[in-house]
Amino acid sequence: MSTTATANLPVLYSYFRSSCSWRVRVALKLKKIDHEIRYINLLKNEQRSEEYLKISPFGFVPAFVDNRNGKTLIESVSIMEYLDETYPEFPLLPKDPQDRATVRALVQAVAMDIQPVTNLRVLRYLEEDKRSAWSKHWSEEGFKAIESLLVKSAKTFSVGDSLTMADIVLVPQVYNAVRFGVDMSVYPTVSRLYRELSELPEFHEAHPSRQGDCPPELR
Ligand SMILES: N[C@@H](CCC(=O)N[C@@H](CS)C(=O)NCC(=O)O)C(=O)O
Known part of the structure; x- marks a missing residue:
């Protein structure tokens, strides 16, 4: 694992059954943002590993690394809001x-x-x-x-x-x-x-x- 995206794609740290990861997976798909997924096995406590805690200090998935600036974001709702603000296609919040x-x-x-x-x-x-x-x-x-x-x-x-x-x-x-x-x-x-x-x-x-x-x- 690394704290910055090494490839050209943004990275989502995810676990298949994580509802919070699922939220961001949908937002990425609606906005048609190509991305890489790195799996964190919650049942094996990989979210508590020293390496992952550097990415997400709370030991939670999801975390998202923006390939455009190498910055890491945590918290699914703020990740969705960030995606909405920086990828305007398919707005996730109404105007009214x-x-x-x-x-x-x-x-x-x-x-x-x-x-x-x-x-x-x-x-x-x-x-x-x-x-x-x-x-x-x-x-x-x-x-x-x-x-x-x-x-x-x-x-x-x-x-x-x-x-x-x-x-x-x-x-x-x-x-x-x-x-x-x-x-x-x-x-x-x-x-x-x-x-x-x-x-x-x-x-x-x-x-x-x-x-x-x-x-x-x-x-
Ligand atoms: N407020 C956080 C919550 C994240 C969260 O609770 N993630 C769960 C999976 S849905 C998790 O990683 N749990 C690991 C644990 O409880 O050890 C968010 O919305 O991203």
């Missing part, structure tokens, strides 16, 4: 300030309220037999609120008729909720968006099962 605020509220609900409490290091801190109920509980709490926001904001996509970051963060988090045993049918708007977004090639290609580090039995 009210809609932007709604997109950001939905993004934060997932990225700050659900994902952090169901993250691997938090689950590992809990006793093993408590982990599943914990993840399910916090996912249900979050999606209950997200459903009521989406009922007001969604049309074709989460906010109106343009695909935004709100959609990008939604799909991986629903995928995780399903893994945690959440019954998503009680959130009809979330479920409809998940189904329709999952069919788009950018989401499909960025799916965990399509990643080079996905074990054969999960493909």
Whole structure:
């Protein structure tokens, strides 16, 4: 591993099942940015290696190295915002300030309220037999609120008729909720968006099962 891109392509540090990495994988695809992926195996604790902590001091994926300046970025939402500001093709935020605020509220609900409490290091801190109920509980709490926001904001996509970051963060988090045993049918708007977004090639290609580090039995 290196802290700067050695090839001509930007580099994404990713793990196939990481919802936060999946977000950036989709953003890169929507913006048609060619990139290299380097795999960090979270189950083998590669995110805690001395070498990787120099890239991401929190020991999280994703991290992104911009080949244009060799700089490393961390935090999936700020990586997406950076990509949006520096690669204008396929804007990920709406122009209207009210809609932007709604997109950001939905993004934060997932990225700050659900994902952090169901993250691997938090689950590992809990006793093993408590982990599943914990993840399910916090996912249900979050999606209950997200459903009521989406009922007001969604049309074709989460906010109106343009695909935004709100959609990008939604799909991986629903995928995780399903893994945690959440019954998503009680959130009809979330479920409809998940189904329709999952069919788009950018989401499909960025799916965990399509990643080079996905074990054969999960493909
Ligand atoms: N706020 C960070 C969270 C990143 C994060 O939690 N990544 C998870 C995978 S989705 C991770 O690397 N977990 C490793 C661990 O918990 O040890 C972001 O949005 O990028």
